[in-house]
Amino acid sequence: MRVAFVEWPEALEANSAEWDGIADRLIAARPDILITNELPFGHWIAEQPAFDAEHSQQSIDAHEKGLEALAGLGIPAILSSRPVRAEGLLVNEAVAIENSVVRPVHRKHYFPEEPGWYEASWYVPGSDGFTASAVGGLTVGVMLCTDAMFNEHARSYGRQGASLIAIPRAAGTATENWLTAGKMAAIVSGGYVVSSNRVGRSRNGTVFGGTGFAFAPDGALLAVTNPSDPLQVIEIDPERASRQRSEYPCYVRG
Template sequence: MRICMMEGPAGLMPEGANWEGIADRIHELAPDLLVTNEMPFGPWLAALPSYDAALAAESVRIHEAGLAALAALNVPAIVSSRPVFAGDRLANEAFALQGGRYAALHHKQYFPQEPGFFEAAWFHSAREGFEVADVGGIRVGVLLCTELMFNERARRYGRDGAELIVVPRASGASSGRWLTAGAMAALVSGCYVVSSNRAGRTAEGQVFGGMAFAFQPGGEPLAQSTDTESIVAFDVDPVRARAQQALYPCYVKE
């Protein structure tokens, strides 16, 4: 299976020259599965400390347009996330697109609340659980950004039969802790771990760190974006994940 991961430019819109350039590169790489960054389109809502209903509605609208743009890529399977209405706030919903068909996969449940990332003010979960789903012929679990920091979730995905953990991110300039978390998630789960991130500086000065990365089921580095290659493709083999899950430390019983 060929997977594509990316650095999504801050403020990306699902139309125009910037998006068309990204779409062209994805077509060239011809992946079986595309992993985008977390809520890839439009402004980053959680930069603001208080929920704003009008801005929330606009982000929902932009991401609905984004669904059509993603579907038009004609990639067999895509995993991304988007804001959806959920009572008095939003939910951050991870989803899969396969053949134009939409399937909700997961709602983010762990939210930071600090400058630049006031997510608890904007989001809550309207769907419990961390469930494995078949996406494009591979068993997938989703951890949305901050959720990667909690190894018990990655380990449980491996125990529940996942072969790939997908991590859409919108994280800041520091990358070291994210690489550590990604490697540990792969090590404890026996899964491939693939993460795309938002990249660049907003007009208000907030910096997103980019650096998409992938780890092999044993925790070894597999691929990473660079200053010259912001969209990267590589091959994975679900059989390797299943074999790794029979080895230390994955086989150790709780």
């Protein structure tokens, strides 16, 4: 099964010339599953320290158009995320797109609150837990960006039989910790771990570091994206993940 992951530019807009180039590359790559970066469309709104209703609506609108454009690519399964109104703020909701149908699969739980990433001021935590979903014929777990820093959830996904853990990100340029988090998520879950990230500089100067990555079930690094290769595709074998879950440390019960 072919899984694609990416680094997509800040302020990406559906139906733009930039999007058309991205879409052409995706269609040519013919993945079975695409994992996008976190909140991939429109400006990064959480760099502002205070919630703003107008900007939040602009993000909602950009993602409605963006998810429609994703659904039109003809890729069998896509994992992405979108902003949804909740409790006077937003939730960051991971979605699966299959057969042009968009359905929620997870809501982000953990949010930073620092320059460039004032997410706790914009989003309320999800309350739906970390439950694996059937996506593209696989059992899949999703952790949205900072969720991946809490490794107990990757372990839980492994125990639920997840062959693939997707980590859409909108992270900065310090990528070493993210690579470590991805590697450990693979080691403790026994699943493939695949992450896409935003790249570029926002209108207020927040810099995103790209470097999408994929790890095998044993923690081996398979591939990373870079400016010259912003789209990567790996082959995954669900049986390999199943076998790895019987190996150390996955079998250890606590």
